[in-house]
Ligand code: F6P
């Protein structure tokens with residue numbers, strides 16, 4: 001089955017289908033842009049600017065955002081918020097859908113040929129002024145997903161009827177179904193966290209990770225493995241396919257006291273996909289999809305993955 005067939009089968013909203021098809025076209029263009037070899041060296045030597053957050057912004061981040069903006073302007077979308085834009089872009093029309101995006105997730109992996117991706121989330125404006133529309137909780141998402149530019153270009157997508165996985169057939173540029181209903185295994189013995197920040201963690205995170213590391217000699221009485229790619233899309237991709245738990249807690253660093261990941265275009269879309277695949281996603285206490293949005297660029301702690309393991313963390 002191809003992406004278009006899946007959308008016709010699982011989604012009755014014409015506008016939503018159009019937006020999703022255009023996001024897929026944008027992703028194909030982004031993946032081609034990433035694959036282009038620059039004659040004068042790597043992307044990063046060409047120019048570096050800073051985004052509103054002070055992070056180094058590389059040309060590919062900007063190019064990916066531009067590609068998405070162009071495709072969203074051609075879609076039945078009234079406004080677009082992205083990590084690379086201040087606030088949101090108002091397309092000044094009467095369309096009903098709004099789009100949130102992280103155009104190129106995994107910035108530290110862009111120059112080193114490690115998987116990166118594009119994350120998106122789509123909501124209805126629900127007749128709200130745009131400021132309020134962009135502050136709707138994650139449970140209002142109509143669809144979310146992410147593309148991974150890795151060994152294969154893949155797409156995890158939900159329109160609220162489970163989570164499906166597609167891979168791009170590069171010979172004809174068609175996303176082809178790999179799995180119509182992804183189920184995250186309930187149990188796991190694999191965790192993902194950047195342990196370099198251990199000294200900044202809260203006591204619960206420290207204890208939980210210590211228990212995992214003690215393996216069959218500790219209270220968990222089983223051995224764990226650890227994987228951390230450092231691109232949310234790649235770590236989420238692994239967890240959606242074979243289970244695991246991902247933790248990016250709030251920590252004592254001033255910049256990340258609310259967590260590092262962005263609620264509306266990282267945590268929310270991943271949480272929707274994870275829930276639709278039978279997993280759980282929380283900010284430590286609450287379901288991510290119920291977290292109040294005060295600012296479209298706000299950060300949130302994010303813990304997600306195999307349901308039993310997320311509960312183990314939550315109740316610890
Ligand atoms: O978009 C933020 C991001 O690059 C995610 O893709 C990733 O999960 C995280 O940051 C990695 O953060 P750190 O560099 O602190 O490990």
Ligand code: MN
Pocket residue numbers: 102104105106107232266
């Ligand atoms: Mn990101």
